[in-house]
Amino acid sequence: MVSNGTRKERATATNNESAFIRQEDAPILPPPITSAGVAGWLNDNIFASMLDFSTLGAAVKSILMAIFTAFVAYIFFDQVYGLLDFAIFSAVWQDPEEQKRQVCWTIEQGGKLPNGWHGACWPYIIAKTKFILYGAYPNESLWRVNSTYLLGAILLVWVMIDRLPYRKLVGAVLLTIYPIFATVMLTGGGFGLSQFSVGVNTIIGLALISLGRAGKMGWITGPFLDLSKMAGVAGWFFIFFAAALVSVGVDFDLSKVDTRDWGGLLITLVVATTAIVVSLPLGILLALGRRSSLPVARTLSIIFIEFWRGVPLITVLFMASVMIPLFMPEGVNFDSLLRALIGVTLWQSAYMAEVIRGGLQAIDKGQYEGADAVGLSYWQSMRLIILPQALTRVLPGIVNTIISVFKDTSLVSIVGLFDLLGATQATIADAAWSTPVQASTGYLVVALIFFVFCFGMSRYSMYIERKLDRGH
């Protein structure tokens, strides 16, 4: 009976296409060899597109594909080889006889290298390393720069490695104490203690903090409650500022180094990190301000953002170096590095604000409502719900602006600061090392240093993106 029935089913299955009942499971098989391993990858990505000769059209396409692939491969390897040849195989590495420029000269030019030689002149870079990295910073004080770098790197790596303990604390140190430490170390500090300004800042700070406390105790109500909370936060900034004033005011017996002597990578890193670190919170505040329902906050944010975005960075830098002194009282000498720092930072904040605003706009209205409905306050819902999502979404955009400001710092050379590029260019003008490959070698180094930093940031952001991915 049963087998009869089964036979019947089979019969129906063959007769009638739309009715089908599976009798046996289909076997579970390994993937075809061509799609696994190196051979599979090569086949899938390169050869598969050129092995189809079934029709005339397909054959023509395959042949064209093969030619194109060969062409691209040729260009690629030629370029890579050219670079490696210049930087490594043909390069001059040592200058044992201290010949300086002659060590990189061909016979024709009066040196010993074969005619037609083309390679990097590393002795020149070795001789100029200090200038490229630190500018005219005094040699005997370089340890201060290096220890600042070292401490910064340790703190930064600590914050970046997920498994280490106290990451929040270290992050807080990195953003508060470290900048003061760096300022003192790099400049030498000892700007003089103005008891008046320290006192004023401390008093304002304490007053604001008490106001915040009063709000917490419930002594302030209604619309002023939010203001008192903000006052509490602002108070800590004043206290911090007073502490910073004291720290840079006290004389630690370090020799003073004028910022005019700073240069090279040091300037690039100082300008870039300041701009990046300050522009992120400032950009967040501006973006929130622009979307705020308070007309004052909204208008101010819009004016700020549109003003700074409407002006090219070069103009900002020129304005900072020419116009700020005009507004300063007679005799007050505003440091030119500080001017550039402020200019780049505010300009960058405006861009950051717009990137972040893009992220805020992408957040579903339901998220705001969900946060409101469970009773979170405005700042809580921003900090806990909206910003984490908005920032994650625009992480590529944020990193993009960060990388671009890192490179834009080169523009400070037009206001007389010798950043990495400016300092290198200055060494290229040195006749003692004048060779036909001097400029190529110098720019190669600049490009390499920029690339290492920018590529590093890019990779780190990709890691963060993967880490924050919640699979939705």
Place this chain on the structure above:
Amino acid sequence: MVKTSVARDDNKKNSSDETVVVSMEHVNKWFGQFHVLRDINLRVVKGERIVVCGPSGSGKSTLIRCLNRLEKHQDGDINVHGIELNNDVKNIDEIRREVGMVFQHFNLFPHLSIIENCMLAPIWVRKTPRAEAEEIAMHFLTRVKIPEQALKYPGQLSGGQQQRVAIARALCMQPQLMLFDEPTSALDPEMIKEVLDTMVELAEDGMTMICVTHEMGFARKVADRVIFMDEGQIIEQNEPEAFFNNPQSDRTKLFLSQILGH
């Protein structure tokens, strides 16, 4: 749809010490020129279960969203849990602490795990210690029958599970009143039941609830009162049996025939 019939403790409504949880008096609201809520009067006492129904665009969502100030009413008085709902931020915060809300699209926080979703408000709004908040969260996740999903993220859960998490999230604040805005209408049919079952259990525990829903089976079994809205007005309200079997207004009859007719 809903399996159990809820024992209605009518004494709640008639008891002498009945506490008014919601009172709306002559509430009006406009969106621009459009009059969405027209002279709404509503009293809900503790333990009452209200179902609000009505055609699309009739102002049901707007009505319940006015109760926790997701929308602002322009005229009339709203009192929730004895607190007057006005522009005072403190009052609004206090009301939101006492009112839980469940949305059509769940509105879970996708960057937080399920348990973090549930712990967030107790920790930040009620200032509950972390360990205790975790305990509360697990308690309510167990109650909506998904404790095992606690460490997952909302994106990894089915719609029905997400909605149950949303209910748990609201319950973690231990609210006096729960608002539901079409909690099942974004769900596939096979998930509607699990969410409705959760809501029925909540009703059995005596939670004061206002539900906007078209699940008439749920209304019949759980509701103390069914409210029918059209064009921003409350057209008819009655006990479910009377409401469904003997509707008075023509608009109610038309509406019922449309949703029950097929």
